[in-house]
Amino acid sequence: MSISRRTFLTVTGLAALAALARKTPLVRIFAGQAPSKAPPKPSTRWAMVIDPEKCLQEGGCTKCIAGCDKIHNIPDFKDPKHAVKWIWKEPYQDAFPEQADRFTTERFKDKPFILFCNHCDDPPCVRVCPTKATWKRDDGVVMMDWHRCIGCRYCMAACPYGSRSFNWLDPRPHIKELDPDFPTRTKGVVEKCNLCEERLAQNELPKCVEACDENAIVFGNLDDPDSEVQRLLRSRFSIRRKPELGTHPEIYYLV
């Protein structure tokens, strides 16, 4: 059988394209790491409950932030315009602008609240991402693929909580102490709190929960009636950031 030059090129070209198309979905978020083994149980819905009273006990405490920054290689940019934040603090009235009525304000005004990605049930960031570089797992974790992100920053415009940061410059020279167990990011991609999915896969608690000596952050499965998160939310009044937007944030604050 004779193959013309043209047919040969067409066939090899198509084969190469097919190979590419098959390979791409295999690109993992954490290249070189074993794929996350946590089976997405249908009955798992991770959530966190913050107790601001406990959190505020030790003024100026940043143990959760420092712990998170360290294990996730989060760069420390001096210019606040370029800041990368996974956990950060905002005064109560900025974190909950709609709920700042006179009396809660008296109690909490200017008090720093710790903020995270809310790992929403219906996350606007996921909806708008044009490349599926961010998606929601069955257990509720809103994930990011830093190798797929094209840096369009549509998710930053869509997030109502300011939970997403962009690497305006190369983050690597700004990492204080490199942790080889976690990937660093490149300039031009968006990142945010991943609820320590790499630790969940190893059956460990998120770092911020572990780092807090006051037990101000409780982590657990919201679908489990015996979990501490569900017990707390049943017994105490809690608020969430901007619930009226229908995003169903899964970080609760006890008041």
Add this chain to the structure above:
Amino acid sequence: MFMFEKAVTGSRRYWIWIGCLLAVILIGFLFYLRQLHYGLGVTGMSRDVSWGLYIAQFTFFVGVAASAVMVVLPYYLHNYKAFSKITILGEFLAVSSVAMCMLFIFVDMGQPMRVMNVLLHPRPNSPMFWDMLSLSGYLVLNVVISVVMLRAERKTVAPPGWIKPVILLSIPWAVSIHTVTAFLYSGLPDRSFWLTAIMAPRFLASAFAAGPALLILLTMIMRKLTWFDAGKDAIQKLAVIVTYAMIINAFFILMEVFTTLYSKIPEDVAHMKFLYVGLDGNTELVPWMWTSVLLALVSLVLLIVPRYRRNEKILAVACVVVFLSLWIDKGIGLIIGGFIPSPLESVTSYIPTLNEIAIVAGVWAIGMLMITVFYKITLQVREGLAA
């Protein structure tokens, strides 16, 4: 290639102009390389104001692309013969502005080499995916239409029959580019400045003013510099279109102002405050926005009074004023104003850097170069016919 040989013969003045444009493009390109090397941190954008001049210019030039539909529609649907000589100019202007839009998106990307991910891993419920389809479709339609029509004109034959449905398709398609671009913004839950159903109609109104206004100016420049005359009737008809569109645009903006200020919902009012009186001591955009308002008022007077509109010198001024007013409104205020204050109520100042402005100027120069070359080819073809 598509008659490009016709663009390489020209007067000294033509070449000086081309040279200047190439110089601006080169400077812009060098600054783009710098941005590629250091990251988007070389711009004035920040965590809070995460889109800036690039995306704002993109939004504005989607509007300019409406130049085509506003000549094509009267000509093909209403058989308005005075537009026969300028439909192709409108289409070429659309091609150039859509190309600029795509470049503005491209220079805004943090990881431009991954641009194909939008096709490899598309998410159909992202408006950005649809905007890409809509814009590239409009580009292809207008390229095909203008090339086919110009070829037919050169050979003095009737254009092929299949082009008519393509032209008709380009009319609703033009509506789609404004609508989908508006949806990029108007569907975000906590950007109250953009969260308005009137966004798409507003985009259409401002587009139908800005596109034809620029087209009027370009035909006037051509009449001054070349033998080509679009004709008084065509220019006057375009002027009427600009007038109606500008009135509707002003009406829509007033709708927004009423709903926001009368409902007094704090986060909605905050954006208006930032733009028109300043917020938390930040008055960066206040002079710009009032300039835009003032220019809009001046343009309305010049356009609505028939005596002024029919005077082509005054009409030229009116078109410049319309263009500037809408450029400030969409090319600055709409996008920046949507980010300030942030959802956490912080006011972060945004001032574009020299690097950013150089890249924007480079993209503008690319657009002007495209227009120059396309119009040059068109004139050469028509000159050949006349000779």
